[in-house]
Amino acid sequence: MLQPGNTIGILGGGQLGRMTALAAAQLGLKSVIFCPEAASPAFQVSDAHVCATYDDWEALARFAAQVQVVTYEFENVPLDTAEFLAQRVPLRPGARALAITQDRLQEKTFINGLGIETAPFAAVDDLDGLHRAVAAIGLPAVLKTRRFGYDGKGQATVLPGDDLAAAWEAIGRQSAILEGFVPFDREVSIIAARRADDAFAAYEVTQNVHRNHILHTSTVPAEVGAATARQARSFACAIAGALDYVGVFAVELFVVGHGADERVIVNEIAPRVHNSGHWTQDGSVTSQFEQHVRAVAGWPLGETGRIGQVEMTNLIGDDVADWHEILAEPGAHLHLYGKAEARAGRKMGHVNRIWPDGAACPRGSSKSC
Numbered sequence: 601m602l603q604p605g606n607t608i609g610i611l612g613g614g615q616l617g618r619m620t621a622l623a624a625a626q627l628g629l630k631s632v633i634f635c636p637e638a639a640s641p642a643f644q645v646s647d648a649h650v651c652a653t654y655d656d657w658e659a660l661a662r663f664a665a666q667v668q669v670v671t672y673e674f675e676n677v678p679l680d681t682a683e684f685l686a687q688r689v690p691l692r693p694g695a696r697a698l699a700i701t702q703d704r705l706q707e708k709t710f711i712n713g714l715g716i717e718t719a720p721f722a723a724v725d726d727l728d729g730l731h732r733a734v735a736a737i738g739l740p741a742v743l744k745t746r747r748f749g750y751d752g753k754g755q756a757t758v759l760p761g762d763d764l765a766a767a768w769e770a771i772g773r774q775s776a777i778l779e780g781f782v783p784f785d786r787e788v789s790i791i792a793a794r795r796a797d798d799a800f801a802a803y804e805v806t807q808n809v810h811r812n813h814i815l816h817t818s819t820v821p822a823e824v825g826a827a828t829a830r831q832a833r834s835f836a837c838a839i840a841g842a843l844d845y846v847g848v849f850a851v852e853l854f855v856v857g858h859g860a861d862e863r864v865i866v867n868e869i870a871p872r873v874h875n876s877g878h879w880t881q882d883g884s885v886t887s888q889f890e891q892h893v894r895a896v897a898g899w900p901l902g903e904t905g906r907i908g909q910v911e912m913t914n915l916i917g918d919d920v921a922d923w924h925e926i927l928a929e930p931g932a933h934l935h936l937y938g939k940a941e942a943r944a945g946r947k948m949g950h951v952n953r954i955w956p957d958g959a960a961c962p963r964g965s966s967k968s969c
Contacts, residue, residue, distance in 0.1 A: 613640025883910030
């Protein structure tokens with residue numbers, strides 16, 4: 601258990617590391633960021649930082665000597681880096697969570713091994729393997745690299761009649777996984793946290809809308825039945841226990857079926873604080889970032905209750921130019937990431953809009969009023 605005044609090390613200097621460092625400071629904890637990019641947004645709000653590559657073992661050793669625990673803000677931390685640090689300082693969550701979630705094939709196999717349903721899938725190691733996978737899974741399907749894909753990167757949709765060789769080229773002829781299409785009605789996620797002593801807490805299921813493969817809005821409460829919400833929570837609890845996970849994580853899910861037949865199917869696990877949990881900053885008693893700090897510090901987990909209806913909207917690229925108008929909106933809470941340049945597809949910030957249960961939607965909300 602950490603004490604106030606202790607220091608958390610964070611691998612990764614993006615907006616998730618930034619918001620985690622801010623939450624740590626609110627609780628009287630210091631933070632040191634380790635990231636190769638000199639203009640990392642998290643550097644602006646941390647007590648110290650180390651700017652070095654993830655294979656700079658001397659820099660990593662210096663970093664470990666400055667902190668009492670290490671966590672990470674993105675799941676593509678090299679496994680060798682995680683294991684090197686874990687030999688010197690507690691790493692939360694552990695390296696096993698990284699190893700499984702960095703590889704889509706391992707992740708899907710792990711989830712199925714818990715008796716939890718996913719989309720049908722098959723490994724693809726070459727073009728012949730893609731033909732075999734299509735014969736087994738059918739089309740339409742999505743071909744995804746096993747590693748390093750996010751926000752639609754590293755994947756190609758394959759439709760009946762498509763040239764499979766072109767799809768294989770489109771993902772760079774890398775080891776991949778073919779996933780069958782799921783006829784879902786909605787995309788949702790659940791943000792949860794676990795401590796080392798198995799204490800567990802989850803937030804309400806969040807309903808998500810994507811544009812161009814990037815999360816556009818997250819809304820709570822989600823349009824799911826009570827039984828479906830309980831199922832999502834039970835999946836998150838089972839995954840956390842099986843991974844011996846410490847910290848906050850997200851489980852992304854598809855909602856299929858209707859009425860009594862409604863259920864969720866797991867899409868993927870994110871072993872970190874997550875974009876679809878940003879609504880908790882202003883819409884919950886405890887934000888996901890504070891919850892993560894509490895969990896990795898060994899402190900009591902916070903209350904996850906919702907404060908009214910909430911909608912989070914990502915500010916992508918030039919959307920950030922509307923910051924002045926957003927600040928003038930009643931019930932709108934603006935969060936900017938300190939990035940110097942707005943580019944197409946780049947997450948520049950987000951806005952949380954909150955209104956009481958039963959009240960009309962506020963100006964700017966995407967919900968039907």
